[in-house]
Amino acid sequence: MARRRRRRKQGNQGTMLLAGVGCLAAAAALSRADDLVTAHATTITVAFVVVLALAATVGTLVVVTRVRQAARQAQRDRDIAATDTMTGPQFEEYVARLMRRDGLHGVRVCGGSGDLGADITARTGDGRRVVVQCKRYSGSVGDPHVQKFNGTAWQIHRADVALLVTTGRPTSRARQLAARCRIVLVDRHELAAWATDGRLPAALSTSVRQARRPA
Numbered sequence: 001m002a003r004r005r006r007r008r009k010q011g012n013q014g015t016m017l018l019a020g021v022g023c024l025a026a027a028a029a030l031s032r033a034d035d036l037v038t039a040h041a042t043t044i045t046v047a048f049v050v051v052l053a054l055a056a057t058v059g060t061l062v063v064v065t066r067v068r069q070a071a072r073q074a075q076r077d078r079d080i081a082a083t084d085t086m087t088g089p090q091f092e093e094y095v096a097r098l099m100r101r102d103g104l105h106g107v108r109v110c111g112g113s114g115d116l117g118a119d120i121t122a123r124t125g126d127g128r129r130v131v132v133q134c135k136r137y138s139g140s141v142g143d144p145h146v147q148k149f150n151g152t153a154w155q156i157h158r159a160d161v162a163l164l165v166t167t168g169r170p171t172s173r174a175r176q177l178a179a180r181c182r183i184v185l186v187d188r189h190e191l192a193a194w195a196t197d198g199r200l201p202a203a204l205s206t207s208v209r210q211a212r213r214p215a
Contacts (some may be wrong), residue, residue: 133165135167141171142174
């Protein structure tokens with residue numbers, strides 16, 4: 001029994017000794033690190049400043065690159081011929097860029113499977129909801145296209161303004177039906193004027209001008 005007590009006491013003493021040695025070693029390491037920091041404070045400060053400067057430079061280059069890319073994209077968007085090689089989704093993004101450029105708010109591309117005719121939604125300056133269907137066609141756009149869009153634009157998407165934007169050639173019956181259904185039909189010629197000169201469709205231009213007018 002006495003032997004066990006002595007062994008336990010010796011073990012505790014050994015543990016305490018190791019802990020003490022560890023504390024001394026840690027203190028010595030911290031002291032050494034503090035000495036190194038003190039001795040090389042200038043070098044560390046310079047290195048820190050250099051890192052900050054590099055980060056700022058990289059950030060500036062990224063911003064400048066994005067601005068230049070946006071400027072080049074805006075210039076390309078002014079040429080209606082750019083739409084000739086676009087896919088359907090690319091054409092939707094193209095129309096959305098024009099809308100953002102010319103003062104529409106909350107522009108969102110939502111085309112795809114199950115979109116029920118709403119490829120883009122947005123708001124005018126006076127708060128009206130705009131619903132856009134995009135048709136990148138090289139041929140004719142007939143009245144069935146208008147009829148189908150009319151069936152969802154108002155009741156499902158709650159449009160205040162409905163636009164059907166196409167690179168194709170709307171037939172006379174399509175134009176007549178669009179007028180009867182209050183759908184703004186933007187053909188290739190009108191789209192070219194919008195892209196090049198910023199001439200928004202009449203249904204949008206009045207509210208945008210009013211929103212831009214100073215109070």
